[in-house]
Amino acid sequence: MSEELKTIKELADELGISKKYLQNKxxxxxxxxxxxxxxxxxxxxxxxxxxxxxxxxxxxxWLNSLEDKQEDKADSLEDKQEDKADSLEDKQEDKADSLEDKQEDKADSLEDKQEDKEKSYLKERISVLEKFLDKEQTSNSELKKIIQQTQNLLDQQQRLALQDKKVLEEYKSEINELKALKMPQEDMKDGSSIRGEAQEEIERLKAQLKLSEEERNKAKEKEPVKTESKKWWQLWK
Known part of the structure; x- marks a missing residue:
């Protein structure tokens, strides 16, 4: 059979006395x-x-004697009062600690709310600044785009100007070539005379050809018409 062990508190409760009195005894x-x-x-x-x-x-x-019991009773009463006082003191301390904890919790809550409020304000400011930066970046991008388009137009105008200059130079070159090929006025007169003589020669040859054809036609008209003679055996056909 195992031994039943008890604490001082358990034994004091069993005997109806205080734990402190039993400890002192x-x-x-x-x-x-x-x-x-x-x-x-x-x-x-x-x-x-x-x-x-x-x-x-x-x-x-030790507790069986009457003297001990009386002393125990007095001590127990005293101990109970002390325990009661200790309990009351503990309760007051607990109450004070609880009140202090509540005040600390309230202070922490207010601090957390203030911190949350500051965080919310900072987040809002950050959002506003980000939107502003996005807008600025968009404006800068549009400005860069306009500058690029303007530069492209200037480049195009420069290319067109160079092309126009090249065309003008080619036109001037052609004019100079035409001027170089243009004959003097005297040469033009000699050319006209040559063309006139050639035209007269052509007209003379045409007239001669026409006359030759007319004579040939007249000669044909003067020739007798030939008739074919039939054989005697063909007369009855």
Missing amino acids: ISYEKKKQNLSIGNWKKISGKNTIVLSDKEQTLIKS
Whole structure:
């Protein structure tokens, strides 16, 4: 059968006395009798003193006398009052801590709200600045586009001017060539005379040809008409 171990608090509750009174009694008897009572044991993650069955019996024997009971009662009452005072003090401290925590939470909440408000304002400013920058970039892009178009027009006009200049030079060159090919006035007169003589020669040859044809036609008209004689055996046909 396993031994039933109890803590000082559990034994005090069993005996109807305060934990503090029982601790004081155990400390007193330990010093008086030079005893070693209780062993450390880890319960619910905490190191706690536990009492064996023999130690519990010994402690109970100390509390059996009437004097001890009276003293225990007085001490227990005193301890209870002290426990009550401690409990009240703890409650007040807890209340003060709770109030302080609430005030700190409220301050933190106000600080968070202020920080959120500042963040929201900064985000809005950033958005406005970004839109402004986008607009500026768009304007710069359009300006660059206009400048490029103007430059293209200037280049085109320069090319057209060069082409016009080239055409003009070619035209002048052709005029100079025509001037170089133009004959003097005297040569023009000699040419007209030659053409006149050639035309007269052509007319003379045409007249001679016509006369020759007329004579040939007259000669043909004077020739006798030949008739074919038939053979005697063809007369009855």
